[in-house]
Amino acid sequence: MNISAAIWAMQAFNGLSTFCVLLLMALGLAIVFGQMGVINMAHGEFLTIGAYTTYLLSQVSERWLPALANWYFFVAIALAFVLAGALGLVVEHFMIRKLYKRPLDTLLATWGLSLIMQQAFRSTFGAREVSAKLPDWLMGSLKPTPTIDIPINGLVVMGLTTILTAGVLFALFYTRFGIDVRATMQNRAMASAVGINTARIDRLAFGLGCGLAGVAGAAFTTIGSTGPTSGSLYIVDTFLVVVFGGAQSLFGTIASAFTIAQTQATTEFFMTGSMAKVLTLSLVILILMARPQGLFALKVRR
């Protein structure tokens, strides 16, 4: 197999891999911001919780449970969901629920929250970045031919994204909980009138969104850094994906992650990174000028 074909194959995989990374980081926000309308600037810090969970578990497994060394990563993902989700429930209870009628204020409040969380990470784990020791199999690559390398961490992120996206779609469209969530978001008063406990739905939906962020953060330790401000590396892209997709549509988020990832991966291959980013963002701006509601918009009577 000649080298340029191999590069093309790897580049195609790279595009898909970027798509999955973007989708995974945006999935939680698609619920919190897209469905609930909470501009959660602390979304990145919930990702960081996931990353630190992985780090802590790697330390634990290294010291006390060497038998777990190869598989602790999956435990970390589950635990990250629980921890970030639980914190999400707490934050919703003490802060967010008082701000549902003032969506712009959530921007300031959650930004403050993100600063507090960053400093809390710094005080707890130190200002320096840490590194979770990941199992060797996870950081390796598959070699279907001598010239092609398929990163295994990319495959893991892909698998995880697929499972979670399917899970969220299923939960939203085929379960009682999902129907309640959608009803509450579309018409709170009506939902409440037919007997849905909207306060509870809000709390659970916010917790779910934060839990998903935690999972993304845990998964991203394979491709990124773990430090007090690691979450802020993702926050802009995350909002970009959700807004571009059409805030209220989960399908929009998927389509948007795909479009942005492919544009970025392709342009990056033909020009330098900074220029590729400029081009991608310009394209997003142009499309948003033509379609302010994003790629997919929910049709509801206002």
Added chain:
Amino acid sequence: MRHSLNRERLYTTGIAALLSTGLATGLMGCKDSSKSFGESQASAAATPGAAGGLAVSEKEVVVGQLHSATGTMAISETGSIEAERLAIEQINDMGGILGRKMRIIQEDGASDWPTFAEKAKLLLEADHVASVFGCWTSASRKAVLPVFEKDNGLLYYPTFYEGLEQSKNVFYTGQEATQQIIAGLDWIQKEKNAKTFYLIGSDYIWPRTSNKIARKHIENVLKGTVVGEEYYPLGYTQFGSLINKIKAQKPDVVYAIVVGGSNVSFYKQLKAAGVTAENQTLLTISVTEDEMLGIGGENMVGYYAAMKYFQSLDNENNKKFVAAFKAKYGPNSVIGDVTQAAYEGPWLYKLAVEKAQSFDVDKVVAASPGIELTTAPEGYVKIHPNHHLWSKLRVGLAQADGQYKVVYESGLIEPNPFPKGYQ
């Protein structure tokens, strides 16, 4: 009317309150540090010493420390803060400077450049500190430079940087770009018989200026070829396309100046894509032992770094320094190039003051050129009239435990912040 008047008064009170909080924080800073670094509780501003209105008394000399203890840059600046404190503590244990103990007033630049300028002003104009050890990024240095020049302050700046600067009021204890780049490229070209180079950097002034020098040297002196030169935004996390481009070009050497969180993504993704030291030579000037903590030694094994200092340097000065550092900050602490350069600041200041027999800034500056620090952990440094240091360059080979093994050491290199033919 009355209502609005009240409100106005409220604002004034608020501003006054804010100002006094600021002052109080400043004073609290003194108080904290005086506990560990001296006896006197006297306010700095109240006891200007003999030397040109500086806060120097019979017993103590007040110095400032200005780094980011909070915010994104705290990752990098923490090591510098620790090293400077260690040096000052050791100097005080030896009896201080000219019989005066150094007392630190620490200010937090909070990773925000205007804050750096404000705090510099506070240190120089309110606290009258005799010298300041601080800044890390070039952006913060550029922000405080006008303040130091206007108030005739003294700044010891620890970071390796892009050069193209020289100020009467600043001593640069890190390398300017040519000191870090040229000898490293020469070595790797000889060692690996390298002809093609791929230059990569984060998109801001230091990597761009450094790569400019690297490119000129590769093309004009080494007669090699630059097959790619690329910049990625700070904080960028997706390097898949870049890695494919590297695979397509197969350069003899990847020359990487990626910084911050991007660094971790870059090296982890390289490894996951099957690029390792076994099939790709890589030389970096931006990964010290500090950064390797975040990247993980296992993801860097076999790559090269060009620095003036590595924690593993085998000499008596360094052994003492590493032992003292670990005794103070814990056995797992690591020391990177900049941390060591920051450690040299207070020592160079001590020598200059002692040579000048005065704390007066002009006299200290005049006495500085030619000063030699023979106890430097990096071995030996000397202050050049251009306020940079003569220093050596080492190439380190990254190990799985997060340390570097020194594989090459140059002779002393003259600092040249305005290199001709490289701009």
